Amino acid sequence: MNMTDPLPSWKSSTEGGTGSKEAIINFVENVASKYNPEDRIVTFDNDGTLWSERPRYFQEYFMLPALLNLDKISLQSSLEKSAPLTREGIMREDGKHYIGKTTEEYVAAANTFVYNTNHPTLDRPFSDLTYQPLIELLDYLRANEFQIYICSGGGRDFVRSFSQGAYDIPPENVIGSSVVTEYDKTQGSGGSVVRTKVAETDASDQADKGLGQYNDKEGKPVGIQRQIGKRPIMAVGNSTGDLQMFDYTDQGAGNSLIVLINHDDGDREFKYNDGTEGENLSWDKAQTLEHWLVVSMANDFNTIFTSD
Amino acid sequence: MNMTDPLPSWKSSTEGGTGSKEAIINFVENVASKYNPEDRIVTFDNDGTLWSERPRYFQEYFMLPALLNLDKISLQSSLEKSAPLTREGIMREDGKHYIGKTTEEYVAAANTFVYNTNHPTLDRPFSDLTYQPLIELLDYLRANEFQIYICSGGGRDFVRSFSQGAYDIPPENVIGSSVVTEYDKTQGSGGSVVRTKVAETDASDQADKGLGQYNDKEGKPVGIQRQIGKRPIMAVGNSTGDLQMFDYTDQGAGNSLIVLINHDDGDREFKYNDGTEGENLSWDKAQTLEHWLVVSMANDFNTIFTSD
Numbered sequence: 001m002n003m004t005d006p007l008p009s010w011k012s013s014t015e016g017g018t019g020s021k022e023a024i025i026n027f028v029e030n031v032a033s034k035y036n037p038e039d040r041i042v043t044f045d046n047d048g049t050l051w052s053e054r055p056r057y058f059q060e061y062f063m064l065p066a067l068l069n070l071d072k073i074s075l076q077s078s079l080e081k082s083a084p085l086t087r088e089g090i091m092r093e094d095g096k097h098y099i100g101k102t103t104e105e106y107v108a109a110a111n112t113f114v115y116n117t118n119h120p121t122l123d124r125p126f127s128d129l130t131y132q133p134l135i136e137l138l139d140y141l142r143a144n145e146f147q148i149y150i151c152s153g154g155g156r157d158f159v160r161s162f163s164q165g166a167y168d169i170p171p172e173n174v175i176g177s178s179v180v181t182e183y184d185k186t187q188g189s190g191g192s193v194v195r196t197k198v199a200e201t202d203a204s205d206q207a208d209k210g211l212g213q214y215n216d217k218e219g220k221p222v223g224i225q226r227q228i229g230k231r232p233i234m235a236v237g238n239s240t241g242d243l244q245m246f247d248y249t250d251q252g253a254g255n256s257l258i259v260l261i262n263h264d265d266g267d268r269e270f271k272y273n274d275g276t277e278g279e280n281l282s283w284d285k286a287q288t289l290e291h292w293l294v295v296s297m298a299n300d301f302n303t304i305f306t307s308d
Numbered sequence: 309m310n311m312t313d314p315l316p317s318w319k320s321s322t323e324g325g326t327g328s329k330e331a332i333i334n335f336v337e338n339v340a341s342k343y344n345p346e347d348r349i350v351t352f353d354n355d356g357t358l359w360s361e362r363p364r365y366f367q368e369y370f371m372l373p374a375l376l377n378l379d380k381i382s383l384q385s386s387l388e389k390s391a392p393l394t395r396e397g398i399m400r401e402d403g404k405h406y407i408g409k410t411t412e413e414y415v416a417a418a419n420t421f422v423y424n425t426n427h428p429t430l431d432r433p434f435s436d437l438t439y440q441p442l443i444e445l446l447d448y449l450r451a452n453e454f455q456i457y458i459c460s461g462g463g464r465d466f467v468r469s470f471s472q473g474a475y476d477i478p479p480e481n482v483i484g485s486s487v488v489t490e491y492d493k494t495q496g497s498g499g500s501v502v503r504t505k506v507a508e509t510d511a512s513d514q515a516d517k518g519l520g521q522y523n524d525k526e527g528k529p530v531g532i533q534r535q536i537g538k539r540p541i542m543a544v545g546n547s548t549g550d551l552q553m554f555d556y557t558d559q560g561a562g563n564s565l566i567v568l569i570n571h572d573d574g575d576r577e578f579k580y581n582d583g584t585e586g587e588n589l590s591w592d593k594a595q596t597l598e599h600w601l602v603v604s605m606a607n608d609f610n611t612i613f614t615s616d
Contacts, residue, residue, distance in 0.1 A: 038478060103533050147480075160537050170346060171537030172455075183529040183552050190558050193533040212534075221491040225411050225501040226520075227535065229468050229479030244491050250498050 006140040009133040009303045020259070020295045024137070027257040028144050032233065037145035041230050043175075043220075043245060044138075045237035046152035046159055049261050050167060051130045052119070054270040056084050058126045059154050062113050063093040087153045087177070087216050087241070094155055095179035095195065102192035103157055103181065110161035128307035130166050134261075135306055137236070138167055146234070151224055152176040153216030153241050175223040178212035220245035232256075238263065238273055240281045246292065253291035260286045265298040269305075314448040317441040317611045328567070328603045332445070335565040336452050340541065345453035349538050351483075351528075351553060352446075353545035354460035354467055357569050358475060359438040360427070362578040364392050366434045367462050370421050371401040395461045395485070395524050395549070402463055403487035403503065410500035411465055411489065418469035436615035438474050442569075443614055445544070446475055454542070459532055460484040461524030461549050483531040486520035528553035540564070546571065546581055548589045554600065561599035568594045573606040577613075 006025070011017035032040050047053035064082070085093065098106050115127045122129060141148060150169055152159050156176030163169040185191035215223040221244050224232065235242070235249040238261040246258045260282055263273030274283060286292035297304065314333070319325035340348050355361035372390070393401065406414050423435045430437060449456060458477055460467050464484030471477040493499035523531040529552050532540065543550070543557040546569040554566045568590055571581030582591060594600035605612065 103537075107537075156534070157537070172535065174537065178534065181530055181533065183526040183556065185552065185555055189560065190539070190556050191529065191552070192556075193529050218491040221499065221501050222489055225489065226464070226486065227480065229411075229415075229465070229482065231498070244493065244499070247493055247499050248491065248501075252497065 006143070007133065007136050009136055009301060011300055011302055017300045018294070018296050020293050020300050023293050024257070024259065027234070028140065031254060031257070032144060032146065035233055038147065039230060039233065040141075040144070040146040041149065041228060041232040042141055042146045042234040042236070043149045043151040043224060043232045043249070044134075044235075045239070045242050045245070046150050046176075047154055048238040048263065048273065049131075049236055049242075050134050050138075050150070051126070052122070052269060054263075054272065055120065057087070057090060057154060058114070058119075058129075059094070059158050060085050060090050061117065061120075061126070062110060062158065063090060063097060088214065091155060091177050091179060091214070094158070098179075098195050100194065100196070102184075102187055102194050104192060106195060107157050107161045110158050111165075114162045115165075124305075124307055127162060127166060128305060130306045131261075131301075132303045132306045132308065133301045134236075135167065138169070141234075142168070147173075149173045149175055149224075149228065149232075151215065151220050151235075151245055153220075155179075156213070156215070175215060175220075175227045176213075177215040177219075180212055216241040218244050221248035224248065235259070236261070237282060240279050240283075243282045243285065246282055246285070250292075253289075256291070258286070258289075258292040259295060260292060261295050262297060264296055265301075265304070267298075269297060314451070315441065315444050317444055317609060319608055319610055325608045326602070326604050328601050328608050331601050332565070332567065335542070336448065339562060339565070340452060340454065343541055346455065347538060347541065348449075348452070348454040349457065349536060349540040350449055350454045350542040350544070351457045351459040351532060351540045351557070352442075352543075353547070353550050353553070354458050354484075355462055356546040356571065356581065357439075357544055357550075358442050358458070359434070360430070360577060362571075362580065363428065365395075365398060365462060366422070366427075366437075367402070367466050368393050368398050369425065369428070369434070370418060370466065371398060371405060396522065399463060399485050399487060399522070402466070406487075406503050408502065408504070410492075410495055410502050412500060414503060415465055415469045418466050419473075422470045423473075432613075432615055435470060435474060436613060438614045439569075439609075440611040440614045440616065441609045442544075443475065446477070449542075450476070455481075457481045457483055457532070457536065457540075459523065459528050459543075459553055461528075463487075464521070464523070483523060483528075483535045484521075485523040485527075488520055524549040526552050529556035532556065543567070544569070545590060548587050548591075551590045551593065554590055554593070558600075561597075564599075566594070566597075566600040567603060568600060569603050570605060572604055573609075573612070575606075577605060 010021040012021050013019050047057050154176055156178045159176050160171040160174045163174050179195050181193045182196045184194040213223055232249040234257045235245050236259040249256050263270055286294050318329040320329050321327050355365050462484055464486045467484050468479040468482045471482050487503050489501045490504045492502040521531055540557040542565045543553050544567040557564050571578055594602050
């Protein structure tokens, strides 16, 4: 280990941590170095892994004002008026509400939203709700020449709107769900890529739904192969939607590392992710495999948010 | 200009060149440097731009033995037995013949083909038919911190099978057409991404055809936005299939550079690309705009193939 602690917001075992910090450092120092830098691929889930996802996926709040015909963003009251959307439901609304917009216009609108809208209960802009220990992990992996990708069930262009600013991850390293787009040569001086297809709720396949890539569960390995063409050696996630990404990455102990962020800190964030609330097949599997780390937010993290 | 010539296979104006060499160097030295390295995006078409595409797209030869039930690859005689396939036809056959294969298996098979099968008339493996002046251009742009992508109408995974070896371009920087794939957790230790859908010739949309991204013409800007999320500042291509990529890149003289490779050398390669044979809307447009360079293979290139 370096003399300087590369993960200062992570507690070591002697400080009450679960040993996750040591296991990560061991992997980076002793396993990752066996791979050439160009093959040190790591994929991070976004919602619930790099930033919060409760009470709802943040992308849903970007849709709510439009869904509810609000003149002004009023997230707290909105919450009481609508049922939570599924991942697919969010992408469908996303497609509907920004139809005809160029991807540049969409990204600009999402960026404004993320940096200027307060979370309904945590009283800070969404952009302030990234996790400090994960930001340190990104920096540590970057310093060790990992190629860092986000692989999110959320919208690709939504995540791109803040990935550079929040995580220092450029748009080309963001894999996510998408709506159907087309090139429109009449938009701007060189033409633009425009969000074009109205989502049809009852359609039987993704394209007819107005969806392109559906990048959750089985869609995550598909998105990774499509975008990168290499298999990750490390994957970080938190939910049942990450199981297939974890499996795709897992080449056995000593060859790859799976990291699951367990949301077990109701005081500082939210408590929901230890298999006690709803299905979490990733958590279930991690209980049985030593090289699938379960990171306890309560015990492993000194600090939760970058804005703390 | 550097004292060492960065493009030794390109002829300067005083050596009989058209001035393309000087225009490219001027752009790299005086325009590209205004952009941060992460925004110095350049996209290269592959077929007819980085390697030959005649008498047929090389990917078609990868399909021919299967199409014709040949026991042994016999390309010359195959040519006489079938009509050329369209871009879409090639992707459809590609989907059919490799259905059920993992993407790793497909890439390995394509790599073996490209490096071990001779071109029907040029008497060398396909891998030897990359263009030396373009390889030098890739190296020159790389040395100037360009982010280099291939944006091909051909198959993404087909091009990935040789892009690293032939061009030093890694798989994550290859944008191309694709077939539908799914994650199959039963394949190998961590599961694999498998080519799954049988192409239906008369289907009305891409997904039902068994095609994912169709990365030609209007599909090129769509593929670029999806994969990179940034607009190129330079694009290199040769055919009508590159027009939309060129338009999407073109932000006016002094801000971007369009380079069209004109196949006008029937003695050393093939002569077909100057608008005299079939439609070439890119060539037509390049005639009217000074910042759309037309590179003459006959006059601008000292050497054609890397294997010459």
